[in-house]
Structure formats: structure tokens, C-alpha cells
Amino acid sequence: MVIENDFLWGGAMAANQCEGAYLEDGKGMSPMDILPCVQCGRKEAMYHPGIAMEKDYEYYPSHEGIDFYHRYQEDIALLAEMGIKAFRTSISWARIFPNGDEVLPNELGLQFYDNLFDECLKYKIEPIVTICHFDTPLSLTMKYGGWADRRVIEFYLAYCEVLFKRYEKKVKYWMTFNEINMITHIPFFGGGVMIREDEKANQITYQAAHHQLVASALATKLARTINEKMQVGCMLAAGSFYPYSCNPQDVWQAIEKNQDTYLFIDVQVRGKYPSYAQRIWNEKNVTLNMQKGDKEILQANTVDFIAFSYYSSRLTSVDLEFSNNIVDGNAIQTLRNPYLDITQWGRQIDPLGLRITMNELYDRYQKPLFVVENGLGAVDKVEADGSIQDDYRIDYTKKHIEEVKAAMNDGVECLGYLTWGCIDLVSAGTGEMEKRYGFIYVDRDNKGNGTLERKKKKSFVWYKKVIESNGKLL
Numbered sequence: 001m002v003i004e005n006d007f008l009w010g011g012a013m014a015a016n017q018c019e020g021a022y023l024e025d026g027k028g029m030s031p032m033d034i035l036p037c038v039q040c041g042r043k044e045a046m047y048h049p050g051i052a053m054e055k056d057y058e059y060y061p062s063h064e065g066i067d068f069y070h071r072y073q074e075d076i077a078l079l080a081e082m083g084i085k086a087f088r089t090s091i092s093w094a095r096i097f098p099n100g101d102e103v104l105p106n107e108l109g110l111q112f113y114d115n116l117f118d119e120c121l122k123y124k125i126e127p128i129v130t131i132c133h134f135d136t137p138l139s140l141t142m143k144y145g146g147w148a149d150r151r152v153i154e155f156y157l158a159y160c161e162v163l164f165k166r167y168e169k170k171v172k173y174w175m176t177f178n179e180i181n182m183i184t185h186i187p188f189f190g191g192g193v194m195i196r197e198d199e200k201a202n203q204i205t206y207q208a209a210h211h212q213l214v215a216s217a218l219a220t221k222l223a224r225t226i227n228e229k230m231q232v233g234c235m236l237a238a239g240s241f242y243p244y245s246c247n248p249q250d251v252w253q254a255i256e257k258n259q260d261t262y263l264f265i266d267v268q269v270r271g272k273y274p275s276y277a278q279r280i281w282n283e284k285n286v287t288l289n290m291q292k293g294d295k296e297i298l299q300a301n302t303v304d305f306i307a308f309s310y311y312s313s314r315l316t317s318v319d320l321e322f323s324n325n326i327v328d329g330n331a332i333q334t335l336r337n338p339y340l341d342i343t344q345w346g347r348q349i350d351p352l353g354l355r356i357t358m359n360e361l362y363d364r365y366q367k368p369l370f371v372v373e374n375g376l377g378a379v380d381k382v383e384a385d386g387s388i389q390d391d392y393r394i395d396y397t398k399k400h401i402e403e404v405k406a407a408m409n410d411g412v413e414c415l416g417y418l419t420w421g422c423i424d425l426v427s428a429g430t431g432e433m434e435k436r437y438g439f440i441y442v443d444r445d446n447k448g449n450g451t452l453e454r455k456k457k458k459s460f461v462w463y464k465k466v467i468e469s470n471g472k473l474l
């Protein structure tokens, strides 16, 4: 199978994990800006942001990030040297509308992204943009309860209109929401939603998700009206659930868990809630409030492509013997799979799972796929000579690219492959810097010490060759 020359090899990051400059040039507060690092209780803060807001933590990793806001030229030049063809980042909504509900956008925020996209285009790098990557302005959470309130749809569309009009000539590929299915797992990240203990979490998160789905459909419509060349995609946190055994109950449980994920994408790709949605809502005591016209909006404005992140497959069983053996599944709980190796952060390594996931997605939807996140979070050591010998990252990435190629050989249409955190950045889940994903090292530790200097890792040279050879030399 030959990979076409327009295959988008590249890397990905997100505003809230790299830009820093958290209040500069008029930016408002974003959800990540109130979260501390892992040692100071990030997990608790992620799931109970109300508590986090009242605290004064010693260190907030997003406030400076990797200082991408000031160093983007150097960083894009390095990425260009690595030969990447596509660079995914997100726009910080609170940089454009600091409170989310203003009438006029913040010109200085818009200028930053003009400069960033121009810099990419100067090197013929295609910018791939996520409109909202865990980044609903904090003020919308405080005033409206985030996406739980339907009025946020209008604010989001006003934001999208500004972006589409401003960047229509610079950005072709857009994604409406990062990992839209994450809202039911981490509502504060996914939808700027805070849930009190006495509130019904499922009712709130599924309603907020519905608002996002309507907003996503309307944004897709808007993009097409402004410039029909723009391509709009959905984005899901993928990774299929396997049944632990051939016990039909395990198999059924895996199907149900996969449906929990597919629910959102089914709407965005097929234009309507799937037949099993009502069963899920019944089980979770959810009464969805759909307004007149919502069904038609969803039906008429489906996406052009399916972007997804893949870090691992997931595993489930009804058998209590296994049920305590849970490991990190990127915020979605999974059982430990005895056939798989595991990373330092407890994430299972399953390259073949990527081929499985791609085949499942393509069989189901028959739309082009786009791998927009995949990578290994690991501790890197700077050797005495200054080099970083990250052979483990090369090995991980190589094995995953092999499976992308295999999936394409199976007939799956795939637009590109972007590694997560092509430059080291702040981890979303833990707030750590030392959980590094990059081919480019950033001198900064978990407490915010370091010069922020960039260094090429061994994987930098390797990935450059992969891209140059269009995936032949792995």
C-alpha cells in the first residue's frame, strides 16, 4: 500500500497545555488555569473544580505552559525542520472572548493566531484547528454553568463565526470539540460543567453534551456558508473496549461500553441519535430536553471527517475477580489487559488496537478518519552530553504507524497521523511536565523550574526520516 503524498504527517498540541501567557493581551481565565499540578491535588480539582476555585495553590502549570505564546516562532521552525506537514493546535476561546459572552472579540488574541497560522503557512505546514479543547471560558462556567446552559450555544457560534471569517483562507481543517465523549467522564474539561454532590451528574452531562452536539452541527453549517472549502470534523477519545473473555456477558458489556463512546459520533456523523440512545438515557435516569428543530439541525449538518485520539484499547468484564484491576484508560476506566505492556503512567500499549479501532470506525461510518493524537508519555533523561535517547518513544510510535498503514491497507481512508505533544507540554490529566510526549524536549520540571530551552530528542531525527520517506522508513 502506497501512502499518498498529501498524507498529513505531523504533531498536535492544545492552547491550554502549551501557550502560557494566561492573562496576557486581554485573555480571560480558562478551566485549566485554576488547576494545580499533580502533587497539589490536580485529580481532586479536576473532578471538584468548585473546591479548586476556593483554593490558592502554590503552582499552576498552565499559567506559563511551555511559553508557546512567546516562543511559537522558534517552535514552528523546529517542527518545520522535522519536516511536519500538519500542525494541530487549539484556539483559546478566552483569548478571543475573555468572558465568552462579549459582543466584540479581543483583537490582540486574534492577532496571535494570525501570526501563528502565518508562521505555519510560511513553512507549508497545514494548521489543523480544534475550536474548543477543554477550554470553555471559566466565566461561562461561573455565570451559566458552562454547557449545561443552552445559551452557551449562541456564544460558541459567535466565537466560531469570528474564527471562520478571520481564518477561512488560512485554516482548512477544523474540529468543533476535542474528545466530545469526554464530557461524561470529566465534565469540567469537556464542558466547563461543575456538578455539586446533590445534583444528578448524568442528567447534566448528557444535556450539556446535547447542547454541544447542536452547537457542533450549527458550526458545521456556518463554516460551509462562509467557505465551502473548509472541512469540519468531530473528534473522539477512541480506543475500543474488548471483552475480557468469551462469556457472552463480557461481550455484551464491551458492546455497551463502546456504545457509550459512539453515541456522540453517531450523532455527528449519521445526523441522529442512535437507536440505543434511549436505553442509555433510561439506565442513567436522563430525560433529554430537545428543542423543536434540534433533530433537523443534527440531521442536516453532519461532519466531513472523523478525527480521534488513540492511546490504548480498553477492557471490560462482568467477572468480579478482575474488576479491581483497573488502570488508566485516559479518563475512561479500563481493566488491566494481561497481554499488553504498560507505560510508567499505567496506560496500556496496544498498537494493534489502533488498527482495530480504525477498522471499527471506518466500517461503521465510511468517512475519512484522521489520527490527531497518539503518543507515549514517558520520563526522559538528558544525558551528560545533552542528548536524549528516547528509543522507547521511537519504538512506540513506529509500532503505531505500522498499524495505521495496516489499517489503510485494509481499505480505511485516513487523512493523516499526528503525534500528541510533538513538543513536550503540560499533561492535561496530571499537570506534569515530566510526563513527556515530545520529539522536542522542553527544559521545565513539574514545579515550574527550568530554562524552557528546547532540545531535539533522538526521536526528532527518526520522525523526520519517517516523514521524508512518507512512512516507508520506520
Ligand code: BG6
Residues within 6 Å of the ligand: 014, 017, 178, 179, 237, 309, 330, 373, 377, 420, 426, 427, 428, 429, 430, 435
Ligand atoms: C487527550 C487530550 O485526552 O489526552 C489531551 O486530548 C491530553 O489534551 C492527552 O494531553 C494525553 O493525556 P495526558 O493526561 O497524559 O496529558
